[in-house]
Amino acid sequence: MNLTDRVVVVTGGAGGIGSALARRFAAEGAAAIVVADLNADAARAVAEAVGPVAHPVGLDVTDEEQVRALVADTEQRYGRIDLFCANAGVATGGGVDAPDADWDRAWRVNMLSHVYTARAVLPAMLARGGGHLLMTCSAAGVLTAVGDAPYTATKHAAVGFAEWLAITYRDRGIRVSALCPQGVDTPMLSEGLAAGHLGAKVIAASGAVLTPDQVADSVVAGLAEERFLILPHPEVAAYALRRAEDPDGWQAGLRKLVRRLTA
Numbered sequence: 587m588n589l590t591d592r593v594v595v596v597t598g599g600a601g602g603i604g605s606a607l608a609r610r611f612a613a614e615g616a617a618a619i620v621v622a623d624l625n626a627d628a629a630r631a632v633a634e635a636v637g638p639v640a641h642p643v644g645l646d647v648t649d650e651e652q653v654r655a656l657v658a659d660t661e662q663r664y665g666r667i668d669l670f671c672a673n674a675g676v677a678t679g680g681g682v683d684a685p686d687a688d689w690d691r692a693w694r695v696n697m698l699s700h701v702y703t704a705r706a707v708l709p710a711m712l713a714r715g716g717g718h719l720l721m722t723c724s725a726a727g728v729l730t731a732v733g734d735a736p737y738t739a740t741k742h743a744a745v746g747f748a749e750w751l752a753i754t755y756r757d758r759g760i761r762v763s764a765l766c767p768q769g770v771d772t773p774m775l776s777e778g779l780a781a782g783h784l785g786a787k788v789i790a791a792s793g794a795v796l797t798p799d800q801v802a803d804s805v806v807a808g809l810a811e812e813r814f815l816i817l818p819h820p821e822v823a824a825y826a827l828r829r830a831e832d833p834d835g836w837q838a839g840l841r842k843l844v845r846r847l848t849a
């Protein structure tokens with residue numbers, strides 16, 4: 587897919603990666619970009635900065651009715667959705683003792699929202715015989731996020747769901763991509779680093795911390811090649827291979843890194 591004249595929706599569009607995607611899609615010549623976010627004021631500010639091609643919407647991706655309305659309103663306003671970027675996500679932190687409320691929030695935002703999105707966008711895309719769904723998962727979805735069990739489990743689930751969608755719908759014209767960055771310089775990571783969270787330190791020690799604009803570059807390249815797995819950090823592929831070939835050795839290496847960072 588190239589972005590010229592495309593109608594695109596970006597959820598979490600007011601955040602670091604989402605706003606970079608919106609800016610980049612505008613530069614690539616998209617016909618319309620719907621910037622949707624829980625933070626409606628921030629979505630409006632991003633849309634204003636992107637320009638007249640952008641349209642802000644306030645919504646909660648964990649509310650299925652709101653997701654349906656977003657899709658229906660966009661299709662009515664612009665005639666179709668070519669690319670839906672399900673990018674909203676949350677990192678709650680915590681381990682087995684994290685409160686149920688945190689597990690529930692992580693599950694609903696990082697995973698269940700993708701089901702709501704697929705239910706809402708697939709009928710029109712299938713009827714037209716084409717469409718692209720980009721799900722922002724995480725390197726945590728193919729590896730692990732030290733210090734954040736709900737994030738690890740829900741991002742793994744999201745990658746699994748993305749793969750299921752890709753296999754089930756590809757022959758009917760639907761493309762699915764799972765965007766799996768490692769560290770990206772957005773509030774999600776910078777706040778963790780500022781607070782001295784172990785997970786944020788592990789991410790920073792595991793590879794480059796990219797700018798959201800660099801992630802947007804990878805997304806545009808990955809969409810052009812219609813790739814399933816979009817890895818802005820190429821080292822994640824090497825880590826995933828090592829994890830698959832030698833899970834015990836890979837876990838030992840990660841434990842060693844954690845011991846070094848906590849010494």
Ligand SMILES: NC(=O)c1ccc[n+]([C@@H]2O[C@H](COP(=O)([O-])OP(=O)(O)OC[C@H]3O[C@@H](n4cnc5c(N)ncnc54)[C@H](O)[C@@H]3O)[C@@H](O)[C@H]2O)c1
Pocket residue numbers: 597598599600601602603604622623624625645646647648673674675676677695722723724725766767768769770771772773774775
């Ligand atoms: N920053 C990183 O290091 C990193 C690495 C890998 C993956 N990711 C993923 O990238 C995506 C974007 O995160 P970011 O780094 O830009 O963080 P961010 O916190 O800057 O942006 C996340 C955005 O999602 C919005 N959001 C949260 N809950 C929502 C909801 N229920 N409904 C609608 N919008 C909601 C927030 O308001 C925010 O604008 C997330 O899915 C995140 O898990 C981030």
